[in-house]
Amino acid sequence: MKIVIPGGSGQVGAILARHFHANSHEVVVLSRRPAAAPWRVVAWDGESLGPWAAEIDGADVVINLAGRSVNCRYTAANRRDILESRVRSTDAVGKAIAGAKRPPRVWLQAGTATIYAHRFDEANDERTGVIGGGEPDAPDTWRFSIDVAKAWEAAFDAARTPGTRKVLLRSAMTMSPDRGGVFDTLLWLVRRGLGGRAGDGRQYVSWIHDSDFVRATEWLIGHDLSGPVNLTAPHPLPHAEFMRELRRAWGTRLGLPATRWMVELGTWVMRTESELVLKSRRVTPGRLTEAGFAFEFPDWPSAARDLCGRWRRGPVTP
Numbered sequence: 358m359k360i361v362i363p364g365g366s367g368q369v370g371a372i373l374a375r376h377f378h379a380n381s382h383e384v385v386v387l388s389r390r391p392a393a394a395p396w397r398v399v400a401w402d403g404e405s406l407g408p409w410a411a412e413i414d415g416a417d418v419v420i421n422l423a424g425r426s427v428n429c430r431y432t433a434a435n436r437r438d439i440l441e442s443r444v445r446s447t448d449a450v451g452k453a454i455a456g457a458k459r460p461p462r463v464w465l466q467a468g469t470a471t472i473y474a475h476r477f478d479e480a481n482d483e484r485t486g487v488i489g490g491g492e493p494d495a496p497d498t499w500r501f502s503i504d505v506a507k508a509w510e511a512a513f514d515a516a517r518t519p520g521t522r523k524v525l526l527r528s529a530m531t532m533s534p535d536r537g538g539v540f541d542t543l544l545w546l547v548r549r550g551l552g553g554r555a556g557d558g559r560q561y562v563s564w565i566h567d568s569d570f571v572r573a574t575e576w577l578i579g580h581d582l583s584g585p586v587n588l589t590a591p592h593p594l595p596h597a598e599f600m601r602e603l604r605r606a607w608g609t610r611l612g613l614p615a616t617r618w619m620v621e622l623g624t625w626v627m628r629t630e631s632e633l634v635l636k637s638r639r640v641t642p643g644r645l646t647e648a649g650f651a652f653e654f655p656d657w658p659s660a661a662r663d664l665c666g667r668w669r670r671g672p673v674t675p
Contacts, residue, residue, distance in 0.1 A: 358578075359416045361461070363387040363401065363450055364423025368538045369467075369531050369570070373420060375673075376571045385412045387423075404445035410453040413461060418578055419521075420465045421450045424509075428629050431498045443509040451516025460520045463578055466513045470529045470563050470589055470640040472506035475499065477559060480593065482643030483527075483585050499632050510585075522583050526574075529589035529640055532660065533567035534668040544668060547600070547607050553614035558597025561639035563589045566654035566663070573642075576650050587642045591655050596634075599657060606661035 360377050362370050365386035374396050378384045384396035387409050391398040401409040403423050413419055423446035425438045447466065454460050473481035474489035481487060489495070490503040513525055532540040546552040565573075565588055573588055594602075604612045615623065617635065624631045642650075654660040667673075 358418055359383040359385070360418045360420065361385045361387065361412050361416045363419070363421045363446060364403070364467075365420070366390065366392070366398070367422065367426070368533065368535050369528075370422050371535065372531065372533055372567050372571060373422075373574060376575075385416075387412070401449075403442060404449055406449060406452055406456075410456065413450070413453045414457040415459045416461045418463050418465065419450060419454065419461045420467075420574065421447060422467045423447075423450075424467065427502070428633070430625075430628050431501060431630055436501060440505050440508060443505065444512045447509060447512040447516070451513070451518060454518045454521050455516065460518060462520075463522045463524065464518060465524045465526055465574065465577060468510055468513070468525045468527045468585070469502075469506050470527045470587060470638055471502050471636070472510070472527060473638065473640055475560075475637045476639060477561065477637055480639045480641040481587075482641050483587055484643055486587075486640070496632070498630055499636060502632060522581070524577050524583055525585045526577075527585055527587045527589075527640070528570070529563035529565050529587075529593075529638065531567055531570045532564050532664055534664055534670075534673060535567075536672050540664055541668070543600075543603060544607065544665070547604050547609060547612065550609070550611040551613050551615070552600050552604055552609075553612035554597035554600060555615050555620050555634045556596070556617045558595055558600075558614070560596050560635055560637035561593045562596050562599040563593040563638040563640040564599075564657065564660075565590050566652075566660040568663075569652050569654055572653065573645060573650060576645075580648060582644060582648060586644050587640050588645075589640045589642050590652060590657070590660070591641055591646060592657065593639050593641065594657055602658045603661050603665075606658065606665045 366388040424443040474487040
């Protein structure tokens with residue numbers, strides 16, 4: 358297959374590109390800042406049609422991951438970049454597919470599990486999940502994330518590509534041993550004795566092991582599902598338990614807790630937002646499991662042990 362990955366230069370894109378390239382597929386990454394890689398990397402601006410659109414014409418699959426990282430402070434400028442980079446790139450990909458003489462048979466579009474409401478009671482699946490934004494006590498930054506997620510999905514829904522099956526990936530945090538990723542950051546805290554609960558520790562953490570992320574993506578390419586699909590492991594768990602199991606997998610007991618104000622201060626120092634830590638994301642993969650997808654790592658303890666072992670073996674190379 359020829360697989361085009363707009364915005365594929367980040368951690369998640371590298372995970373997918375490595376897998377498909379290793380399995381003899383033709384991989385083309387579209388990037389604003391092209392760099393050498395084992396696969397082809399083609400320049401694009403992420404918002405307007407250009408020569409890059411020729412890569413989509415005749416491709417089998419498009420996996421659009423484009424969008425500015427949310428791991429930053431939500432200043433006015435960053436908010437604009439986060440929103441526009443998602444909406445404009447999705448619109449551009451849709452126009453390229455619509456104008457293709459041989460459009461791809463499937464378009465997998467990145468979304469986020471953050472679109473669901475902050476809650477502790479019931480899990481959010483695609484059928485019964487509550488879309489966020491109406492929580493009375495949600496901070497402004499949390500509502501911004503919901504607004505972005507909604508606008509991102511609306512841009513995808515608006516694309517008219519009748520010859521291409523469209524799948525919306527509402528993805529949780531992808532856990533991999535790659536340096537600089539979310540797991541690497543969490544493990545950095547654990548290794549320094551700081552990996553205790555954040556806030557009251559009740560907030561749910563939704564996650565997915567990188568192996569299952571790749572397997573689910575490949576599975577969706579080959580199965581006739583369309584619309585929103587939650588890409589997350591079936592067993593989210595409270596933050597306090599999540600960190601306890603990570604400490605256990607690493608082999609340490611000490612994990613100093615952080616109160617809410619400490620989280621706010623720490624994320625300010627690290628130039629990121631406390632929402633990434635404090636919002637409860639209790640999301641489950643209803644459609645995947647109903648359709649028969651089997652997770653290799655459905656529970657966090659086994660996933661954490663595997664990830665810690667791979668992290669100890671050293672950085673992954675492309």
